[in-house]
Amino acid sequence: MLTVIRLTLNQESALYGVQEFPVLGWEIASHNRNVRQTAYRIQISQDQGFDKILFRGEWQDSEYSNNVTLNEFTLISSQHYFIRVQIRDNYGDTSAWSSPAEMISGVLYPREWLADFITVETPADKDNSRATLLRKSFVLNRAADIQSAFIHVSALGLYECHLNGCKVGEDSLTPGWTSYHNHLLYQTYEVTGHLKKGENVLGAILGAGWYKGDMGFSRHRNYYGERSALISQLMINYKDGSREIVVSDESWKGYDSAILFSEIYDGEIYDARRETPGWCAQGFAEDGWRPVSVVAHEKSTLVAQGSNTVRKMGEIKPVALITTPQGDTVIDFGQNLSGWVAFRASGKAGDKVVLRHFEVLDAQGNVYLDNLRTARQRTEYVLKGEAEETWHPHFTWQGFRFVKVEQYPAPLDLNNFTAIVLHSSMEQTGHFACSDPALNQLHHNILWGLKGNFVDVPTDCPQRDERLGWTGDAQIFCRTASYLMQTRNFFAKWLTDLRYDQTPEGGVPHVVPDILTGYCGKDRLLSEGGTHSASAWADAAVINPWTMYLMYGDTQVLENQYASMKGWIDFMTVHAENHLWHYKLQFGDWVALDAKEGSYFGATPDDLTCTAYYAYSTQLFAKAAKALNRTEDYQHYDALHQAIVRRFQEEFFTPSGRLAARTQTAHILALYFNLVPDAFRQRTTDTLVELLNEHDGHLVTGFVGTPYFCHALSQNGRNKEAWSLLLKDDFPSWLYQVKAGATTVWEHWDGIKPDGSMWSADMNSFNHYAYGAVGEWLYRVAAGIEADEEQPGFKHAIIRPQTGGGLSWLDTRYQSIYGAIGVRWEVNGQKVKLCVCIPANTSATLILTDGQHVEAADGIDFVRCTDGYTAEVGSGEYRIEYRLV
Known part of the structure; x- marks a missing residue:
């Protein structure tokens, strides 16, 4: 059927x-x-x-x-x-x-926006972190004749929209964070069943958020403006074809809310005694409410956000109540996450609930806040004293596993506390399980690293005074993220801001949206080195769109980002000398373990890293030009890529084939980016293995080398070493973190050292997904689910599982745009049982790596190949048995 x-x-x-x-x-x-x-x-x-x-x-x-x-x-x-x-x-x-x-x-044309941006704030409120209320009462005489009604709403700042006393929609932290002057999202909600005959009331709560709040590790504010403002347009369609529109304008009124303070990093203070009952309901007297004023903002920047809004994505109950050696009361939720704590409390008016959120306990089991730097991560609720009260924050979120209860007006009952998981709404597409529990936990940690950091933008970390869209982190993790979740629209939104925030010359900011440029005078590194165009970071401009094309087969993202991609390649070309590229501040192999004592910069030379990425991104851009049938660009940039490769080989390889920089990362990049002369590939691979063995099979790589390490090994006949590297469980390794009890991926291999002490508190996030980029190796190599760039989006897949690591079984499913691709293998001695599921209307090349003899082919015509056996298959489920070499 x-x-x-x-x-x-x-x-x-x-x-x-x-x-x-x-x-x-x-x-x-x-x-x-x-x-x-x-x-x-x-x-x-x-x-x-x-x-x-x-x-x-x-x-x-x-x-x-x-x-x-x-x-x-x-x-x-x-x-x-x-x-x-x-x-x-x-x-x-x-x-x-x-x-x-x-x-x-949505609202299809800027001219159709009849609403204005309105605020009750004044210029004197520019440093105010208090939230405000807005309301508009209107009368409907034909409610019974309504066919449909929709509200389109956005804000300069953060908003919650209300209608007739109820919150509209399930979203949080709307409208999100974008390059506001160029690109402002609005949300659309159907409200047909919520309108009544007679008086109706529209309302909104406005907070500072990213727009005017206290942001960045330099702790500036008002990056985009000094007053929060709302724009709202209610469209009512009647059955006779007529319309009625209710817009935000100067007829609205405003007032102070019970949210006395709300900031992204520092949390929220809410005084329930100051609530205004019925403020968004019929029959409310607006005594004392103030007139609003119009805020100028270009309406052509408004763009509909149809999906991927931040919302509640789960709940977690506490697993333990702890009294620390220092006497603090701590709730353990058992999982590092991003979100907030919802709670119930009873007490008298003026009693407080005060919570501090943090990630880890120190070696003595006490509260550890140092790695938050200046972020307070504190919520305070003042009770109004009426029966049981429930609350959670509105315009902030925290990164935490633990909560220190500083005040609570009654004996503590864990049943009164729930952690609400917040992140951008995306479908989970990757599912992984195997016979090794530690590897399963690593996959869990990688997935939760994504959840914790994909809060509207791909942040570096969700807890300290940063939470910025570092381009390097997003680039490194992009392919892994796109196996785990459907990220097409999430990254399309963020890449739009990357495009807008590029310099006129094509340079790409270190963070997107860019709030570093012009605000880094106190940061020596950035003030002297600049805030854009670091190799591997800025290359997100090319690598991320290409990854979206590979994973989803959609040329739209390439079309949208084409000028941005080209601008970045041309920027590197302008600043290159004889095809060797280097520019101002470079992060290099960031926080690699081969860095000098006290330094964040790995030992791999910047000119090698820069030129390697220059070659790689140029190659990907040439492929993008070809995919879009831009023949002239393809020919030009393909030739440029070949010239860069030749220059790389001349500069960094000796005539005998030795790579000049004797670091793991140098060899990884040369191999994975195909920069090695064919005659020297074996030597380069052997040297990489030597460098690995010099550290007893451990990596010493940082942000640049780590994502490709296992690939560089497995692509060059060293599958055994790749598995061994992945499954190391002593320091430094991925599973070292797992053994230490991590539930997300750490920023540093030694975030918590073997003796229990901490890495330097200035930069020690325990939810930092970059090293989780190894996740793509689990899907692309261990399970063998690989995209074919000639037929992207898995229209044609390459299924080439690589057993190993002593695993007896592995079971993986990736929900492609065509359907679920499933791979399960079981190993018993030299015998492998393989089950593969290929979605309808697709095909696959199936490769049995190291296959010596096919014992059960399930109707497939296998032929011998250099890797073992191969066959072309159409859709369906196949069960194969074969023996290994």
Whole structure:
């Protein structure tokens, strides 16, 4: 039976706010093998039952079932749409119509924004961290005739939208953090069932957030503006085709909220005694409420955010109540996370609940706050004294596993506390399990490192006075993240800000959004070296879009970022001398263990690292140009790439084949970026293994070398060494952290040293995903699920599992845009049982590495190859048994 089991819009199940028609995709199920779609047709309706069809697509003879564009349909602002698809396959079967996917259109053109940005703050409030209330009462006489109603809302700062006494939507920390002067997201919510005949009330709570709050390790504020402001446009569609619009304007009123203080790093203070009951309900008297004023902001910057908003993604209950040796009361939630603590409390008016959030206990079991630097991570709630009260913060979040209870008005009951997990809403796509519990925990830690740091932007860490979108961290982790979660739209949003924040010359900031430029006078490193264009960091401009193309097969991200990608390559070219590139401040192999004592900079020379990345990014950009059929650019940058490679080889290899820089990272980059002359590849690989053995099989790499270490080994016939490196469990290693009880990935290999002491407190995050980049090796190599850049998005996959490490079994599933790709292998002596699942309408090259003899082929025609056996397979599930060499 042929079925369309899921229809997606921009790879999402639904979009709530779009400004252009999304790309469509669908997942196909069939009991047959080798299933290929032969045709499809699409319908669009304004109702879920498809009684009023707006678009009846004709049958299209096509195998495309993802990244399908529909240019012949025109959207109208503030409308509900339902889309469905029907398909045929190569067996002559025709599916039923799919279940519909839904979307809501946003405000399609800047001229349609009739609302203004409004605030009750004055210029004197620029240093004020208090939240404010806004409200607007309006009357509806035709509520029974409403067909649909949608509100489009955003803010300069952070907002919560309310309607008739209830919060609208489930999102938090909206509208998120962007390059506000160029790119401001707004959210769209359906409110049809929440409007009433007669008086209705719109309201909002506004906080400082990233826009005007205290941000960055230099602790400046007002980076983008000095007053928080709201823009809101309620669109009411009536059954007769008419419309009514309620906008934010000077008719609104404002007041002070019970949130006395709220900052990203420092937490929130809430005095429930100062609440204004019924402030967003009918019949409220606005006595003492103040007039609002209009804030100037360019409305053309407003862009609909249809998905990936930050929201509550889980709850965690405490696992222990601890009294430390110093006498502090501490709640242990058992998992390092990003979010906040929700609690219940009873007491008299004026009693307080005060919580301090932190990551680890020190060697003596006491509260450790030093690594937070100046971030307070403190929440304070003042009770109003009315029965049981419940609360959680509004415009802040914390990175923590532990909570120190500084005040609580009653005997402590763990049942009254819950950790709320916050991160950008993304579908989990990667699932991994194996026979080694420590490796399973490492995968868990990598996944939770993503969750903790993908809070609207890909932050470096979620706890200290930083939480910035460091481009290097995001670049390093991008491929791993895209196996673990569906990151297409998350990264597309962030890359848009990267594009806007690039320098006119094409330089790429160290952090995006960029709040370092102009604010680093007290930081010697950045004030002297500059705030943009560091190798491996700035290369996010090219590597991340290319990764999105590989993983999702969508040329849209390449089109959107093409000028940005080209700008970065051209920037390097301008500043290169005879194809060797180096520019101002370079982080190099950041925090590598081969750094000099007291230094963050690894031993690998910057000119080698810079030129290696110059070659790699230029190659990827040439491939992007080819994918977009930009032939002239492809030819130019492909030739440039070859010239850079030749120059790298001349500069860094001796005539006998010795790589001049004798570091692990130098050899890793040369191998993984294909910079090694063919005649010297074996020697370079052997030397890398020698360097590994010099440290008893341990790595000493930092941010640049670590992500590619296992790849450099396994791609060059050293699979055994790659597995051995991965499974080391003494310092320094990934599993050393696991043995130390980590539940996320650390910033430093020795964040907690073997003797229990801490690495330097100035930079010691215990939730820092960069070294979690090894996760992609688990999927791409151990499970062998690899994308084919000639048919990206896993339209054609390369399945080449590499057993090893003493594992008896491994079971992995990756939910590609076409469906689940599954690989499970079991090893018993020299015998391997392999189960592979290939989604419908895709194919795969299956390679049995080190296969000596195929004992059960399940109908597959294997042929001998240099690696063992290979075969081309279509969709279906296959069970193979073979013996290893």
